Amino acid sequence: MGNITFKMFFLLTALLGYNFAMAQMGAPHTLRGESQVASVSLNWKSPAEAKTMQWHNDTPYNGVSGVSLNGEIPVLYIANRFDKDDLKEYKGSVIDAISFCNYSAVLEVSLLLYENDKVVREQKVNLENLKLKEMQTIKLDEPYTVRDDVELTVAAKFVHGTNLTFVGIMDRVPGVTGKGDLYSYDGKNWKNVVKGNFLVSAHIDIPAAGEPDGYNVYRGDTKVNTALLTEKTALLKDEPKGTYDYCVSAVYGDKEEKSFPLSLTNIPVEDARPIAVDVRAAVNGLNATLSWKSPILADKTLTWSNGEKGKAMGGTSGTVRKIWAVNAFSSDELASYADHKITAINVMLNSAVTEMRLVILENSKIVYSQQVSAEEIAALEVHKWAKMALTTPYVIDPSAELSYGYYVVHAADLFPGLLDSGPAISGACFISTSTAKPDFDTTAPSWTNIEAAANANWMLSADVEAQSEIKTPVVKDYTVYRDGVEVKSGITGLTYTEELAPGTYTYTVVANYVDGLSSKASASATATVELPAEYVRPTFTETDFDKGKLSLKWDVYTDLPMELKHYGEPKYKWGMTNDGKDVDLYVGAQFTKEELALYADYEITGVNLYLTDDVKELKVVLCSANKKILASKTATSIKTGEMFSVAFDEPVAVPVGSSIYVGYFVLFADGKEPIAADAGPRVTGGDMLSLDGTTWVAYSRIDAEFNSNFVVGAQVRLKGSQKAATTTLRKTAPVNNQMVPLESMSGRSFSDLKSATAFGVNGVVATRATDSKPAVKNFRVYCNGSLATETENPEYTATLNYGNYEYAVSAVYTNGWESALSDTYTVEYKQPNLAPAPYGLSGTLENKNLTLTWQSPEAANEMNYQDKTSGSKAIGLTRSSGVYGYFVIAYDADDLVDQVGKYITHIKYSLSDVYLQTSAIAVFYDRNLVYEQEVDVKTLVAGENVVRLDKPVVIPAGHEVCVGYYVSHINGVKPNMTDEGPAVDGKGNLITTDGTTWRTLKSMNKDLDYNWRISAVLQDADKQAVTRAEEPATTYNLYIDGTLLKEGIQATNYTVENAADGSYTVTAVVGGVETAASNAVIVGVPTGIDKVEDGSAKAYYDSQLQKVVLPEVGTAYIYSVSGTLIKQVMNVEFVDMSDLPAGVYVVRGVLTSGEQMIKVLK
Known part of the structure; x- marks a missing residue:
């Protein structure tokens, strides 16, 4: 018997031990990876690490804050979002906690889960004992089981003061757009921050697991690695062609636990095709033009340079300065360079250097460096190519990002890094001024793209040799995608243009080859199409505010554009020759008294113009018909390749009964073409030139073949507008970025202009036919950034409570497009700074008799x-x-x-x-x-x-x-x-x-x-009846619903017989000055309105602020007791009732969650 007991005990111990061992096992999770030209890179998390759903890297770097809507406390939501494909790995898993970065001491934090756009979990966080500037994990009161048939959003909501700026925290890596970088001010309308991923995560409830012995990687059922892996990353080379499921197993002795699979498609080196490069988008009106350059096909020279010398760059700090200069190529750009090697790097410098190294980087890490000897440095000649052979040729890895170039040390005030003449290739060339480490190859420079600073490329190239016989692929055509959807295929050129509605669009290009293969999508380019100028914003014509009463009126001057102009979109660039000397002249447009007749109530605020090239001097002018300069202004900031404006110091009234010339003085080098002209046809007055700004000649009288208008016009606005001119111009991308560059137009000799102006030649007055104008459907009135109302009438009235308000109006056109907002009309409505009120008003109602009691203002409760x-x-x-x-x-x-x-x-x-x-x-x-x-x-x-x-x-x-x-x-x-x-x-x-x-x-x-010496004066909340001790004041006035009921009360109590329903308040009169009103005592009887349930409604009335607060954003309807609709307000979280007289009202809120009604006694 004892033996049997012993055996059973041994068996039980073994079983318990087995279960204990099994409980310590777990599968790797969060497997991520990519396939790049037959190379697969994978990374994952250990079974012992917490399993989370997140896009961020757990490292705080930057932050954003909420905004105050309608004067309320700022609110900010941040989120990570997961689509149905993302959720497959987590289906059936249980989210038991949410983590967020608790960086600043905010007022409130709530954690939320959304299924699609519906909140399915919301939990307020107890902020006590939470650490600041760290990730905090909060257990959910009600865990959530993940589904894969919805979109899941994990969010944190912060309520915070206006003094805090770092509230929603993000990491430093590029945002997973639309997933990791989401933020919102209302929890409904989400935006993308792009520059990082927000630190908010969902924690998955899984059994605790121990660290495994190591890991195995599987392609399908085939184990790929030969030796057990100990790191949580793997790089697999020469993977077979096709789509495979990869997974990682955690090895515990002779047992394995596999991760959720990751599907990747491998393209072999021989099937990889290079992408189109330098993809750019330009906008002209409603037309977006996409342009690109042909893919880089295998050649003996690998470079971005055009070979023409330009400017130079150098180090900027220290007595001994240094720069790194590299050409950068993505693996997709280098797809045709498989089985090639770099044998030499060719450099052209602008000045002497004291030290030099050649460098090659893969994925931003130095993989090859070579010291250039002192003898070789001494032999370098500036502005001449120097070929520097590599001691060991570098074999190009088509699956890696490649950068090659040089590191040099040089003396101060020298600029050794020579650039070409441009324009820059997008994302191609980089510079760094980082100091090299003693162990040079461990240096990790911080790189800056030189495009913005220089708009050029390095004078730098590499000699490349094929290691085997290579067949160069041939491009057949291109396919363009907009926002991920194919819009045009079979394009044989290098540009694509389409007309679009206003908005922001992202384009990519795919190169198709004659062998039937295609490249991956190119780098993206973004085009933002702005609302055309004819969609005019409203202009306030009458604004009035007095004692809380606001009245606004406006109009849309669709027939009176906010710019006087004859030109269309820029098409040509034009200049003059002057025998090697600089050219100085005035370029302008004439507007006749007939054309100006409708602008009698307007004033000219500045000049709009377009320059195509650098100029030495620029000044805008306004000249009258009698040769008087009405206004001029020298430009301190000159832009090229886009419309820009120069404002006069003071506006000038549009002259009545006279013509004007609007233009600019420009000084430029002989032979340059800085002046923009449109495609024509020429309009009389659209091609004016002058030598002195007062005597003008039409250029078409000098050159009969000229049939264009110079791109110059005047900014105008109604007299007395609230703000300075802010005409919205249709932006045109810089000329160097134009997909279809402006064409040169042959100019004449400057002497021809001098001859013509000597005879006073002038043009004949003509007008341009007007285009059909879009029609306005209605208007939207915005208050403090939120929609206040939508109306068909061009006017708005409101009764305002004390506070600050900013009003603006937009026009909605029949096609649904909304104009820009009008200028802002600001109201600062301050309460009279009355003295503190009588304190502690209370009342007792007995048989319709109301007995009121209060204390003097001196008895008010103070905090100090x-x-x-x-x-x-x-x-x-x-x-x-x-x-x-x-x-x-x-x-x-x-x-x-x-x-x-x-x-x-x-x-x-x-x-x-x-x-x-x-x-x-x-x-x-x-x-x-x-x-x-x-x-x-x-x-x-x-x-x-x-x-x-x-x-x-x-x-x-x-x-x-x-x-x-x-x-x-x-x-x-x-x-x-x-x-x-x-x-x-x-x-x-x-x-x-x-x-x-x-x-x-x-x-x-x-x-x-x-x-x-600070005190805060307190006032009781409105209440029904609380008796307070008496304390006399001078005299008191009693009001019901704001109307004087009894004046000159001597005591601090009063009985109102047969008291009517209403809100009773008391003021004190001290030394002849009346104080503010006390808290209110409310007397109310049932109204008899059916279906109004005060007790169960979540909405409530705040009598101090005179507003009904709704539990969520919705539309509110205010009715009188008789059921008459008095007021309707859309998209609000509260309803301001300060503009309504005293009485009984019913407020009906139509919300996403249903309807609520509340009775209000005001």
């Missing part, structure tokens, strides 16, 4: 730490470039338990000196700036200043609250006033200059043991 009985100190900070900062007092959540729900209505702060530049009052929640209100420094006094908040700020539960002020001033001023202490350190004496780094006054100097 100062000793009001002590003397005062003056404190000032110093700083090298002016002083600024927030000075606040702080109350933590425990201090405020009895104040939750009350409102901060006034902030008091004492100043010893009012010589200030700016000032404001401020409120922070948890060190997040949630309210800031500018204060006119002219109204400030030395001593105590009492400022009323335009919008009272509520005391929230569970949050620290800081109140105070902001000032900026020059050094030497000591405006900040304190008591004589001792300080309530960390609460009564806080300072921040940047809004994020906080100090105490005492920490700056232990002797500054004082509290700021």
